Amino acid sequence: MGKTKNTSLDAVLTDFILLGLSHPPNLRSLLFLVFFIIYILTQLGNLLILLTVWADPKLRARPMYILLGVLSFLDMWLSSVIVPRLILDFTPSIKAIPFGGCVAQLYFFHFLGSTQCFLYTLMAYDRYLAICQPLRYPVLMNGRLCTVLVAGAWVAGSMHGSIQATLTFRLPYCGPNQVDYFICDIRAVLRLACADTTVNELVTFVDIGVVAAGCFMLILLSYANIVHAILRIRTADGRRRAFSNCGSHLIVVTVYYVPCIFIYLRAGSKGPLDGAAAVFYTVVTPLLNPLIYTLRNQEVKSALKRITAGQGTE
Numbered sequence: 001m002g003k004t005k006n007t008s009l010d011a012v013l014t015d016f017i018l019l020g021l022s023h024p025p026n027l028r029s030l031l032f033l034v035f036f037i038i039y040i041l042t043q044l045g046n047l048l049i050l051l052t053v054w055a056d057p058k059l060r061a062r063p064m065y066i067l068l069g070v071l072s073f074l075d076m077w078l079s080s081v082i083v084p085r086l087i088l089d090f091t092p093s094i095k096a097i098p099f100g101g102c103v104a105q106l107y108f109f110h111f112l113g114s115t116q117c118f119l120y121t122l123m124a125y126d127r128y129l130a131i132c133q134p135l136r137y138p139v140l141m142n143g144r145l146c147t148v149l150v151a152g153a154w155v156a157g158s159m160h161g162s163i164q165a166t167l168t169f170r171l172p173y174c175g176p177n178q179v180d181y182f183i184c185d186i187r188a189v190l191r192l193a194c195a196d197t198t199v200n201e202l203v204t205f206v207d208i209g210v211v212a213a214g215c216f217m218l219i220l221l222s223y224a225n226i227v228h229a230i231l232r233i234r235t236a237d238g239r240r241r242a243f244s245n246c247g248s249h250l251i252v253v254t255v256y257y258v259p260c261i262f263i264y265l266r267a268g269s270k271g272p273l274d275g276a277a278a279v280f281y282t283v284v285t286p287l288l289n290p291l292i293y294t295l296r297n298q299e300v301k302s303a304l305k306r307i308t309a310g311q312g313t314e
Contacts, residue, residue: 013173015096016189020089020182021275032090038287039083045290046072046079049300056303063146064130065300067123068293070150071252074119075286078112081105082282086182102184103169109183109282111161113260117215118153120253124222127246132229160211167203171195182275183282212260219253248292255285 023031053059053069060066085105088095097105126146129137168186171193181188186204190197226246233239259277294300 013099013177013192015098015177016102016184016192017178018085018089018095018097018182018184019178019180020086020095021279023090028090032087035083035087035090035283038283039079039087042079042083042283042287043076045287045294046076048304049290049293050076052300052303052307055307059299059303061143063141063143064123064126066143066146067119067126067150068300071116071119071123072290074112074116075289077108078116078282079286081108081112082183086279086283089182097184099173102179102189103165105184106168106186106189107161107165109161109185110164111157113157113282114160114211115153115157116256117211118156119150120249120256121215121218121222122149122153123249124219124253127249128222128226131226131246160207163207164204167200171197171200182279185278212257216257216261223250248297251292252285252289255288256281259285 049072050069053065053072060069085097126141129141133140164186168189171190172195173189173192174194176192179188179192186200190200193200223246230239230243259281262277294304
């Protein structure tokens, strides 16, 4: 087991052992290389989006691309919280993580993850205003309001992460220290608590359910109005362009929310697919986001061409 220190009350854990993802030993080197490449490409792809939005005056003047830049920044940090630790699973090194490191990872994981939920909702609201209220859009969604909304998403995400981390680690941990997961997440850590976790599990389910389901319902409501407005457009070309503006966001919302719902908003115990679903939305989704927005978004591709040609500041 892991290290403990004696107190007047009980033995308290000073570290945890992350058991990581189940994998055949002969694939260890290959998996190390795959996740290492994914991490590097994730950082480079999102950095490219971030720099493109910052360098192109046409993009950074529009709330839609300000939100996209924030999403890229979040993806870079979320990937950095998860993937480097995951890569260690495929090395001979000891898998121990200090108690404080486990607290920090759980906090930042839920802080950044919930902030993404709020950001996806803001992006849906932005598309709703642009398509359903085009004449009032410059007033309803200006740069100042966009900044305030993004700041609110960060604050709300930080509060969510703080609640989850505080509730999880206020419990005593004095027994086994092997976390049967590849990160310090709530369900995996709570199994090691030396106390009743019923209240924690209920609060976690309700809190995450309110954040994820609430944001998801607002996104669905926005797109219900968007679809209704698009269907009223008389020309096929107009409908195609309107759908194209929303397509990238719909794809990234789908690949993010489906695994989250599978992991957190269903009854039953942890199964083998939970790890695969978690890897998808914590590791693969941050890699896919810049690809989706660059391959499907003509304005981003045009901005990249202008910057490459040295015209980004014109």
